[in-house]
Amino acid sequence: MPVEETETEVILTLPNDPNTKVTILKYGATIISWENKGDEKLWLSKAAKLDGSKPVRGGVPLVFPCFGKCNDESNPAYKLPQHGFARNSTWEFLGQTTESPVTIQFGLGPEQVDQDLYKLWNDGLYDFTLILSITLGEDHLKTNIEVENTGDKDFKFNWLFHTYFKIPDITDIIVNNFTDAKCYDQLIGETYEEKAPMISFTEEFDRIYKGIDTQKTFQMIELGKVLMNVQRENLPDSVVWNPWIKKSEGLADFEPKDGYMNMLCIEPGHVAEFKNLKSGEKWSGAQILSTGGEIKVQTNIY
Numbered sequence: 001m002p003v004e005e006t007e008t009e010v011i012l013t014l015p016n017d018p019n020t021k022v023t024i025l026k027y028g029a030t031i032i033s034w035e036n037k038g039d040e041k042l043w044l045s046k047a048a049k050l051d052g053s054k055p056v057r058g059g060v061p062l063v064f065p066c067f068g069k070c071n072d073e074s075n076p077a078y079k080l081p082q083h084g085f086a087r088n089s090t091w092e093f094l095g096q097t098t099e100s101p102v103t104i105q106f107g108l109g110p111e112q113v114d115q116d117l118y119k120l121w122n123d124g125l126y127d128f129t130l131i132l133s134i135t136l137g138e139d140h141l142k143t144n145i146e147v148e149n150t151g152d153k154d155f156k157f158n159w160l161f162h163t164y165f166k167i168p169d170i171t172d173i174i175v176n177n178f179t180d181a182k183c184y185d186q187l188i189g190e191t192y193e194e195k196a197p198m199i200s201f202t203e204e205f206d207r208i209y210k211g212i213d214t215q216k217t218f219q220m221i222e223l224g225k226v227l228m229n230v231q232r233e234n235l236p237d238s239v240v241w242n243p244w245i246k247k248s249e250g251l252a253d254f255e256p257k258d259g260y261m262n263m264l265c266i267e268p269g270h271v272a273e274f275k276n277l278k279s280g281e282k283w284s285g286a287q288i289l290s291t292g293g294e295i296k297v298q299t300n301i302y
């Protein structure tokens, strides 16, 4: 049985490999585990709440319709909490859609969102359907999101896959192919061009990389070995985040406290600008994670 459903979770297993599986919490449609050949690829805090009382600290939380806290009073997302409402709504499991590759879907519409929260977005006047498709392969995991504006009013939104990777030791990790990207450093409030040939981590890190050619793959490399490739479809931006010591101390659901050594967030999204979606229109974007392979340095492709 490739798909098992419980009241709170769905587990998708690769038909020919019981050690390759993905576990999705219906709350937030949050992927909380991706085991590839028995090896866990995602970081999940030991203190993560999995009971629907707050967004999950770890895995792949979904960010919609705003990334971070929207500070623009004229934006209808202004009153929403940090990262919007998709990660703290219980999605509907829509079932398996294809057998090969094995794919399942989850859906979210205004009726599944906590109504007090939903009303904070333009008084609940927007109508939308989100369809999340999760495809599991031998060495890859694809998450595709489709956003449809099913109402009569145009709206604008951010989307982001807030992916927490599990890693052996942050100080041994470098990430490539961000070179020359425009970046907004959230810690110093400044925009500049990334000049480092590889990103490495020795302190708190919180940057929004913008408008990166989707032909570029970000590779998370540990001591010369590719641990993960992050590919994108129609998602021009990517946040890179590690809370390091002080910030993780302040996060009640972040455990163990030295867990920052074993996690790194690389978060493909559409967040530097809001995406406008007209009434009746659809938009989609995807993140494709894959393990292994060679190091490929991609300079700007003109």
Ligand SMILES: O=P(O)(O)OC[C@H]1O[C@H](O)[C@H](O)[C@@H](O)[C@@H]1O
Pocket (backbone or CB within 6 Å): 068, 082, 083, 186, 206, 207, 239, 240, 241, 265, 267
């Ligand atoms: O604590 P959360 O609301 O889950 O946000 C966790 C983090 O998300 C993103 O990576 C942001 O860039 C960070 O500034 C933020 O701290």
